[in-house]
Amino acid sequence: MKIRMNVNGNWREDDVEPRTLLVHYLRDVAGLTGTHVGCETSICGACTVLLNQEAVKSCTVFAVQANGAQVTTIEGLAREGKLHPLQQSFWEEHGLQCGFCTPGMILVAHQLLCRNPHPTQEEIRKGLEGNLCRCTGYQHIVKAVQSAASKMSATEPVRAVAAAG
Amino acid sequence: MATALLGERIKRKEDPRLIQGRGHYVDDIVLPGLLHLAFARSPHAHARIKSVDVTAAQAAPGVVAVYTGADLQGKVGMVPCAAGIEGLKVPEHPCLAVDEVRYVGEPVAVVVANSAYTARDAVEQVEVEYDPLPVVVDPEKALAPGAPRVHSKLADNVAFVAKLEGGDWKALEAEPGIKVIRQRLINQRLAPVAMETRGVVASYSPGEDLLTVWSSTQIPHILKTQLALMSGVEENHCRVIAPEVGGGFGSKLNVYGEEGVACYVSKALGRPVKWIESRRENLQATIHGRDQINDVEVYVRPDGKVAGLKCWIIADLGAYHQLLTPAIPTLTALMIVGAYHIPCVFVETKGVFTNKMATDAYRGAGRPEATYIIERVMDLVAAELNLDPVDVRMKNFPSPKDFPLALPTGVTYDSANYQRTLKKVLKAAGYTKLRKEQERLRKKGRYLGIGLSTYVEICAMGPSSRMPAGGWEFGSVRIEPTGKVTVLSGTSPHGQGEETTFAQIVASGFGIPYEDVTVLHGDTGVVPMGIGTFGSRTTAVGGTAIYLAVERLKKKMARIAAHKLGVKPGELEFKDGKVQTAGGEKAMRFLEVVAEAIFAKQLPPGVEPGLVEQCVFEPANFTFPFGAHLAVVEVDPDTGEVRLRNYYAVDDCGRVLNPMLVDGQIHGGLVQGIGQALWEEHVYDENGQLLTGTLMDYAVPRAHQFPWFETATTETPTRVNPLGAKGVGEAGTIGSTPAIVNAVVDALRPLGVRHIDMPLKPEKIWRVLRSASAA
Ligand code: FES
Ligand code: FES
Numbered sequence: 026m027k028i029r030m031n032v033n034g035n036w037r038e039d040d041v042e043p044r045t046l047l048v049h050y051l052r053d054v055a056g057l058t059g060t061h062v063g064c065e066t067s068i069c070g071a072c073t074v075l076l077n078q079e080a081v082k083s084c085t086v087f088a089v090q091a092n093g094a095q096v097t098t099i100e101g102l103a104r105e106g107k108l109h110p111l112q113q114s115f116w117e118e119h120g121l122q123c124g125f126c127t128p129g130m131i132l133v134a135h136q137l138l139c140r141n142p143h144p145t146q147e148e149i150r151k152g153l154e155g156n157l158c159r160c161t162g163y164q165h166i167v168k169a170v171q172s173a174a175s176k177m178s179a180t181e182p183v184r185a186v187a188a189a190g
Numbered sequence: 191m192a193t194a195l196l197g198e199r200i201k202r203k204e205d206p207r208l209i210q211g212r213g214h215y216v217d218d219i220v221l222p223g224l225l226h227l228a229f230a231r232s233p234h235a236h237a238r239i240k241s242v243d244v245t246a247a248q249a250a251p252g253v254v255a256v257y258t259g260a261d262l263q264g265k266v267g268m269v270p271c272a273a274g275i276e277g278l279k280v281p282e283h284p285c286l287a288v289d290e291v292r293y294v295g296e297p298v299a300v301v302v303a304n305s306a307y308t309a310r311d312a313v314e315q316v317e318v319e320y321d322p323l324p325v326v327v328d329p330e331k332a333l334a335p336g337a338p339r340v341h342s343k344l345a346d347n348v349a350f351v352a353k354l355e356g357g358d359w360k361a362l363e364a365e366p367g368i369k370v371i372r373q374r375l376i377n378q379r380l381a382p383v384a385m386e387t388r389g390v391v392a393s394y395s396p397g398e399d400l401l402t403v404w405s406s407t408q409i410p411h412i413l414k415t416q417l418a419l420m421s422g423v424e425e426n427h428c429r430v431i432a433p434e435v436g437g438g439f440g441s442k443l444n445v446y447g448e449e450g451v452a453c454y455v456s457k458a459l460g461r462p463v464k465w466i467e468s469r470r471e472n473l474q475a476t477i478h479g480r481d482q483i484n485d486v487e488v489y490v491r492p493d494g495k496v497a498g499l500k501c502w503i504i505a506d507l508g509a510y511h512q513l514l515t516p517a518i519p520t521l522t523a524l525m526i527v528g529a530y531h532i533p534c535v536f537v538e539t540k541g542v543f544t545n546k547m548a549t550d551a552y553r554g555a556g557r558p559e560a561t562y563i564i565e566r567v568m569d570l571v572a573a574e575l576n577l578d579p580v581d582v583r584m585k586n587f588p589s590p591k592d593f594p595l596a597l598p599t600g601v602t603y604d605s606a607n608y609q610r611t612l613k614k615v616l617k618a619a620g621y622t623k624l625r626k627e628q629e630r631l632r633k634k635g636r637y638l639g640i641g642l643s644t645y646v647e648i649c650a651m652g653p654s655s656r657m658p659a660g661g662w663e664f665g666s667v668r669i670e671p672t673g674k675v676t677v678l679s680g681t682s683p684h685g686q687g688e689e690t691t692f693a694q695i696v697a698s699g700f701g702i703p704y705e706d707v708t709v710l711h712g713d714t715g716v717v718p719m720g721i722g723t724f725g726s727r728t729t730a731v732g733g734t735a736i737y738l739a740v741e742r743l744k745k746k747m748a749r750i751a752a753h754k755l756g757v758k759p760g761e762l763e764f765k766d767g768k769v770q771t772a773g774g775e776k777a778m779r780f781l782e783v784v785a786e787a788i789f790a791k792q793l794p795p796g797v798e799p800g801l802v803e804q805c806v807f808e809p810a811n812f813t814f815p816f817g818a819h820l821a822v823v824e825v826d827p828d829t830g831e832v833r834l835r836n837y838y839a840v841d842d843c844g845r846v847l848n849p850m851l852v853d854g855q856i857h858g859g860l861v862q863g864i865g866q867a868l869w870e871e872h873v874y875d876e877n878g879q880l881l882t883g884t885l886m887d888y889a890v891p892r893a894h895q896f897p898w899f900e901t902a903t904t905e906t907p908t909r910v911n912p913l914g915a916k917g918v919g920e921a922g923t924i925g926s927t928p929a930i931v932n933a934v935v936d937a938l939r940p941l942g943v944r945h946i947d948m949p950l951k952p953e954k955i956w957r958v959l960r961s962a963s964a965a
Binding site: 044052061063066069071099100112117119124125131147149156158159161162 | 892
């Protein structure tokens with residue numbers, strides 16, 4: 026099947042098998058391997074991407090379902106070589122160890138801050154509930170999201186990362 | 191650009207690539223002509239294979255080949271076991287089962303296809319006819335006479351029996367007034383669940399007779415040796431690369447059958463092949479952890495002094511040995527006295543085969559079990575004698591002056607001050623106040639519990655004399671003509687952050703910017719030798735090798751600079767990018783000395799050109815980090831739910847090189863240890879079917895289940911290595927499990943509860959509360 030998708034600001038057209046999962050489309054067809062597969066069953070959140078600005082688990086979405094959509098992966102978050110405040114904060118606060126869960130964590134945190142720019146610790150923990158990390162014990166991730174929240178509210182309203190078209 | 195000093199909170203070198211999705215894990219590696227593997231696995235816990243019919247699978251479009259266990263027989267070596275235990279029975283462990291399957295998930299055949307989807311589809315078409323055999327799941331039943339045997343070639347299911355004994359038991363047993371406390375403690379089976387499952391890419395080039403393997407492993411060098419032996423490719427024609435590895439926790443400190451199969455298939459077809467484990471496979475067929483039954487007998491004097499400890503360990507090994515399977519429970523015996531001076535010890539460890547996946551090293555590997563035993567014992571003693579658990583611990587601690595301390599278990603603890611960490615955690619938590627609050631709440635029918643754990647663990651593995659395949663580590667440091675420094679390490683960090691720590695060691699040694707140092711690891715084609723990352727050895731042993739290589743280079747550079755400056759080498763120091771005399775009157779820029787050394791125009795006589803040094807560091811002993819943890823929980827009497835209200839951890843891992851990374855290791859460890867205490871268990875039913883085969887059923891902890899952890903450190907350096915670092919990778923896991931269980935049992939003490947086995951799920955607690963109120 027032919028599909029058209031805007032991935033990180035660039036439109037692309039590809040021919041895919043109807044059963045191709047979005048995560049495999051992004052990784053194997055678009056070559057964006059920053060999106061990871063941790064469970065294939067919508068439990069771990071490693072495969073989280075933004076689909077029309079909403080965090081979705083791309084292991085449970087078919088590529089054809091994203092036809093015509095705007096998709097942002099971790100590769101599309103930094104702008105003109107400048108890290109997104111969330112990326113910056115994950116770095117500064119040691120929000121990652123092996124890094125496997127990190128792209129998903131950052132993107133789900135992005136959605137969280139879009140919806141709630143000043144979350145409490147509890148709200149952050151709740152917001153991360155659908156994403157597993159086996160390394161960090163979550164505390165530094167929570168800290169990173171807090172720090173990104175204050176960075177983002179200090180400089181600009183939450184920056185939408187939807188593709189420019 | 192500041193010079194990074196040891197002990198500073200330095201941001202990680204690893205992160206820029208990882209936060210932008212630009213790292214490369216095994217599944218991100220693509221090679222031209224790549225084929226994909228999928229394994230057909232046994233649905234039975236124990237069965238004879240009557241026939242394997244691959245015709246349909248073979249005929250499926252896109253399938254290139256299918257191999258069965260019989261096809262591989264004699265062509266691929268057995269899955270290796272490196273544990274050296276006297277009298278150990280080592281059953282044959284083929285990469286693909288041949289006549290018999292012995293656990294659910296055991297690989298039986300492999301499909302090779304042009305896409306991962308196709309390979310998985312075709313697996314469904316592999317027809318295997320099984321003849322079910324009697325299954326043995328419970329290790330105690332496996333020990334009973336006449337029990338079904340996991341391996342019919344062996345006389346029974348006992349893989350080994352090991353005994354450890356010390357002290358004057360005769361005298362102790364005859365001592366008047368000695369009290370004996372008995373308890374059975376169960377340390378349940380766990381799944382490591384690294385977020386990246388296992389994966390391997392094997393690429394054999396017939397022209398060069400070169401086998402290159404990318405594997406999600408903690409031990410690339412050991413894996414290279416083993417894959418050479420298994421595949422028949424000479425070791426000097428093998429290269430193993432551990433690219434970015436998405437967590438290991440011991441589960442990738444192994445050599446797996448699938449890796450052997452991948453090498454074989456690539457060699458047979460002359461094409462690169464990839465296998466990425468599914469999560470279901472990961473839960474079934476990647477090693478499991480723990481799984482011990484511990485019967486303890488504590489000999490205690492009326493004042494709370496523990497004079498003797500006996501423990502009978504039944505260790506459920508599963509169906510086969512993986513790399514270190516039988517060695518893990520022997521670590522439990524080694525560490526069983528914990529942080530206490532207990533003169534008499536007796537431990538009998540029985541390793542038992544059952545129809546389950548093998549157990550092996552999972553974060554802590556034998557030590558969490560030991561710590562759980564001894565820390566529960568301390569609380570049992572306190573409860574029995576009606577003493578405060580703090581007092582019992584204080585009474586049994588050795589004095590800081592007693593170190594190095596030789597123990598009846600045969601190990602010598604390097605250095606410690608257990609009193610200091612305990613006092614510090616009590617202060618942080620406000621212990622006295624907490625006890626008062628507990629009193630108050632109890633009167634209102636609320637169940638607050640306070641749990642302690644004052645653990646000690648064994649790290650920095652280790653002296654080669656006590657390790658199965660060497661305990662040294664390799665490090666080399668090379669200064670390039672531009673003054674940039676390249677470090678090679680034989681360790682294989684996968685999240686711990688040693689690209690950063692090692693760069694800190696090197697930059698602070700040379701007095702150069704941290705940015706100028708690059709650390710390479712995890713590629714046997716780049717790093718000549720190594721052991722790997724496990725047992726909290728990477729910084730303490732691997733870092734020391736690098737530190738010593740830096741010292742050697744500095745000696746050489748000082749000679750060269752001294753020759754130029756007309757001073758003695760001993761007068762020179764490395765500071766702020768210069769090699770200079772103490773006051774800085776005479777100085778050369780670091781880069782100038784590098785140029786002298788490499789361009790070699792006026793070297794002092796006898797000095798070789800170039801700046802590269804290597805070191806293989808052999809530690810004289812293990813290190814023994816320790817700490818004191820305190821958990822505060824409240825149990826809801828209506829639902830049985832445990833709410834973790836506060837957690838305080840004071841850990842002493844020797845000298846801290848980067849406090850941010852130490853915190854990260856502690857947090858991650860805590861969550862795994864608390865996970866075991868409260869939620870995690872890997873369960874087989876009596877037929878050997880895995881009931882927790884997905885992440886829906888296996889409870890990996892999530893962010894909202896935890897309070898903010900209050901952590902602190904004390905620093906008691908070790909003399910075992912010149913860095914003074916002890917290691918911190920397992921501390922959180924080891925310390926936290928008993929702290930939580932002690933807290934829950936403490937909460938329920940007014941109801942007469944003495945012990946509950948893990949995990950302390952609401953349902954279990956609810957039942958306990960129900961039976962208590964009925965009584
Ligand atoms: S891979 Fe999609 S949720 Fe785990
Ligand atoms: S950093 Fe390893 S899983 Fe989160």
